[in-house]
Amino acid sequence: MNVLPLYAQLINLFAAILLLLSFAMLAQRRVLSLIDLFAAQGLALAASTAIVAFGTGQHHLYWSAGLTLVLKVFLLPWILYRLIRQLDVKWDFERLINVPTTMLIGIVLVVFSFNLAVPISQLASTVTRSTLGIAMACVMLSFLMMITRRKAIPQVIGFLSMENGLFFAATSATYGMPMVVELGIALDVLVGVLILGVFFFQIREQFDSLDLKHLEKLKEGE
């Protein structure tokens, strides 16, 4: 068995940690722990990006690693924490499907995306190609999280974590996107969270709760 260079092993390790954190977010009941997990996911992402940059000599990836670190580990969790404090929503939130079932669906999704990624990664020549399956699995799991959650804040965290997955997919398939695109996405995500924060207040003012099932009704008084 040929042994990969150390940095490739580390990338694989961080990819596995990302997948693990995605599952942890899927299972997590409390909003505050969910934000901590999101920050941890950002940290793992930044670390793996920095290692890819170090291992392949792609220096622009250092910038995206730094950007990820600042944005996803410090800024976004801080904004979300502040939102939760202002909205005063620390309760255990309910979900549409129970945890073990969600986990089983998650495993099926992981198998699906691993299968999907195998032919793609055989064509790729990057050292990180085998992690593409994990990146796709992270995106799928974030989708699942958004679908199974009923409250607004977990859905937004699911959306952000999906962005993490996409970013990781870009790093593992093509050593990252051009700097302009990355900056644009980072700004989009930041502005998106700010706007969604305003939305939260509007939703709560209208319905006295952040449960999105209220938004399914189109008319009042039904």
Add this chain to the structure above:
Amino acid sequence: MTATALLSQAVQLALALALAPLLVGWVNQCRAWLSNRSAPPLLLPYRTIRKLFMKDAVVASNASPLFRLTPYVVFGAMCCAAAIVPSLATDLPFALAADTIALVGLFALARVFIALAAMDIGTAFGSLGARREMFVGFLAEPALLMVLFTASLISGSTSLPSIVDTLAHRELAIYPSLAFAGVAFTMVSLAENARIPVDNPATHLELTMIHEAMVLEYSARHLALIEWASALKLFNYSCIGLALFFPFGIAQGSENWAAIALAVPVLVGKLALGGFLLALIETVSAKMRIFRAPEFLGTAFLLAVLAMLVHLLLGS
């Protein structure tokens, strides 16, 4: 099979029997320190076992022979398991007889017998404990098997000594799959050994008991054997964990007595550290409701499956 191999097998079994109560005492002591209580003596489990052996056994009048037989079966199963798990050396004549799947079967045999014995007397708490034990067991077993399969996939064999041989002498590489499997194994061991997130070994409230509720009716030598067997079970699980995830220091073959002699302090050191970590986990976590157990063990199963998938995808 040589005489030296048999001798190393005997040494290992004797060491397991001798060290198992010490491990329990050490974990209890660490737990007491961590929760700021004055600690019970380290040798208390030995004294308890001796005290219990000297007492006269009392058996319920409606007990069937199964009830008397069970402590011996459970103790025997745990001794067999201790003979299979490589803790000191990898050249074990007994291990040829059973691989990891049979090992899981041995644990299952002990569980079935102890659950039957608990139901045999017909007390409410006994059958309550037995049902809960089987409930936890049927969830923990597939996860344990998945963990062992992951290790088998990496080393290409289901026999524990050859898994340890392969893992201990590979080139040093990071195995994310083994890390996942390690976390899953920790969770399964907590559940199987009636430790805190699933069961509380020190509880006096019958309604929350799982393992303790099953052995309420036992006394004297029967109870001593059961206590010793559960200490052995903890020891066995620790040794499986060490063998799979930290196999360094286990002697190759049985000829090299210096290596085996060196393996003893290494094993004791690893067990002391493991016992401390166990006590730490137990101190920082709270006991779950019994119906949270499927979630806990489902997560363990998930992690074990993920370990296998990650191994297949990343090849590491």
